[in-house]
Amino acid sequence: MFGRLTIDSLPFYSAVAASGAAVTVLGGLAVAGAITYFGAWRMVMTQWVSSVDHKKIGIMYIMLALVMLLRGFVDAAMMRSQQAIAYNSEGYLPPDHFDQIFSSHGTIMIFFMAMPFLSGLANLIVPQQIGSRDVAFPFMNSVSLWLTTAGAGLMLISLVVGKFSTAGWTAYPPYSGVEYTPGVGVDYWLWMVFIAGFGTTMTGINFLVTIIKNRAPGMTMFRLPLFTWTILITSVLIIFAFPALTVACAMLILDRNFGFHFFTNAMGGNMMNYINLFWLWGHPEVYILILPAFGVFSEVVSTFSQKRLFGYISLVLATCAIGLLSFTVWLHHFFTMGSSAKVNSFFGTMTTIISVPTGVKVFDWLLTMYRGRIIFKPPMLFTIGFLVTFVIGGLSGVLLALPPIDYLMHNTTFLVAHFHNMIIPGVLFGYLAGYMYWFPKAFGFKLNEKWGTRAFWCWIVGFYVAFMPLYVLGMLGMPRRMEHYDIAAWQPHLIVAGIGAFIILLGMICLAVQLVVSIRERNQALDLSGDPWNGRSLEWATSSPAAPYNFAVLPKVESRDAWWDMKQRGVAYERPAEYEDIVMPKNTYAGLVIGVAGGVFGFAAIWWMWWLALLSLAVIAAAIIYRASDDDDEFVMTASEVKAIEDERFAQLAKAPKNEMADEPGFAGEPAPEPAE
């Protein structure tokens, strides 16, 4: 009945594990309690979890990402504090627990923080940036969200029921095989990645089709805003890369649960096949994460320099080049497997080539600032912090791309410092910049700038203090994933790194305070015009938050920086003579049902409750059949309803200041008609 799930699976064996479980359970109860207290269940059920509106789906993705960011950060803080004290001592975490923590930290940050954050920003902004009313497949979008959430849910459940994997976020066999790691930990990892991967793949398909098919009239490919370009390339990468991960997971699932030998030591298995498949996904994944952040930086740097983006074509070509090259470098993750100099030289060279388009991007962003009028809002601070910090990570990345150096640095904290040096400034700063930049578009009020600036300074200072010592430790030969050590020279650096983690904690607190303060003081920071930053692309043409249909009348695009151009030509905020009926997709619970059943399926498969697994598969099939045979899945918003919403919007506009940025000391002026050449 309960498979291998017994009462011993509950975390009462250790105080640290039990308190982690308690926090998770209490957190869940607190959320449920808060919804009940505010009497919001009806709203949550009818307007949010059943929604197929890309904007609401985007917001839910980002909420998920922020919760998981907190969870992933707690893991990081535990590792840093353990290593700071574990010189010639066991510290406070036994190996088995420490190993679970580094595994969950990586898994959470990549799969359940960064991926949902990226999907969230794409959902929120891309349809509005291309002048579209929705994504191409709104229902599939809802399924994607709930499958990703199912994976994240399994992640949280693993803290309470059973133990998590100790095999790291990459789950290399044969260690992750059932011979060496029995128990449910690796199965948790496998099933959550497998299930969330389906969601991500569908997101990739959805956004590729959306950007190809749903662009407004006149929005040619070379007029797409850079963020949309990066999401387009990211979608292509997702479609090609994620199947490799899904297949690798499926094969390892067969190995672990059904006696197969794809990756085992014996019986003709070969662990390097897994490692090849994993990185065939894993390297493009790095660019899947970072390209959208590059897109955010491109938007932010241009908006807050009050200047056109420099080198648009170069930036687009560089994005495409990075996307293509990302599939040619995966072997640099295991130069040390004993491949020949020929093979290593090839993959090393391909890796260094990626630094060319990346370098071009950095210089184009800098040249966008050149002769601009820079306004230092928090998103811009994150962008400048990124530019300076990222090149250091680029340097260490090129060093690691040289096989002889990789022989020394592989598996050391130098590598850990390198990829955090790419992912924190490159990915997280980008997403946080996007979060602060587009928050008014999602909610209609701006985030508090003072706390945003404080968050930035804590994050960037904390980053340097936490990760520069890891570069040094790598030079001192310290391997990654050390639960304790007996080399005295390492400890001072690890203590400094621990202080860095504490400064980042302050950054996390600033982010939380920023959100609370902003909600409390929202009436002083309302975004009435829908264009709080004097923006350049079409998402600023809609109201904040945008109407369900985004655009009552689809915009006609005549140039890059379409919205800026409309403001210049004096055709922004034009009131159409009449409105038309708009067909909208109906909300549905089918996506939620598929996601929940997917999560239950994963849980059942992990614990070998095969009857429950079959039952949940049947539920998924039923939900798909129900939805597919439901012809009544759209409704019409009549012209008069649209008119009512739009009238309200124009009334609000009349109250709005002419330009919300006009009070900024650095404001360069309204978009004025360009003088004739």
Added chain:
Amino acid sequence: MADGPTLDPTGPIALTERDLLFKATAIMMIVIIPVFVMAAWFTVRYRGTNRKARYTPNFDFYWPAEIIVWSIPAAIVVWLAFHLWEYTYKLDPYTEIDPSVKPLQVQAIAQDWKWLFVYPEQNIAVVNELAMPVGTPVSITITSDTVMNSLVIPKLGGQIYAMAGMQTRLNLLADEEGTFWGRNVQYSGTGFADQQFQTHAQSKEEFDAWVEKAKQAGKSLDAATYDALAKPSQKVPVTYYSGVEPGLFDKIIAKWSHGDMDRMPHHSQAETTE
């Protein structure tokens, strides 16, 4: 920092690796320093409140700038690529360091959570200790009798994975006497943190005395002793074996490769690469 193994190596392999590290870092400063300078300069100069700075809101393309931002990184990458190929061939861990000198043969076997080193020519074996004469190249063939491991002695040079059923190779040379640590750096489970050993680079006489000491151990590493040793254990003290079952290393590989001809030692990478 000065005593860091990477920056203060004691063998030609690690030394050459460090040279490449310095050279590559230096060449990349051509890109890195301008980024720092431009970021600082533009941030200050073009702050919105500085009304004296020139403002060109529509300046979005300039051919010479585009050519420079593409060609300089590209030129650096060309430089890097040449060095990368040269050094990767020169420092290939499979290549014998000095073809005119017969290297000392060592067979390294990764176990949970210790290293077993077999000296086939001396017919001795030792757990968690490696000894080598200074100035003599050492050729270590590596396999694993458990999960994937990675063998590194940072003072001497880089690492290579140890994988069950497969044989990899690492050629090293110590040119100064000393004792340096080596270890597994590929995470391998509970005992990972303590899976380390000391390497003694000694004079020829000291090395011979060390071999003699092992030969006096009185314990031989036969199949039964090996099986007991291979069971998971942590912080295993240095243990000497005065004799080794013939062909032990190949048997361990054969145990896992199980008739898979591609994986037999004679077909391993070392023999197929030129």
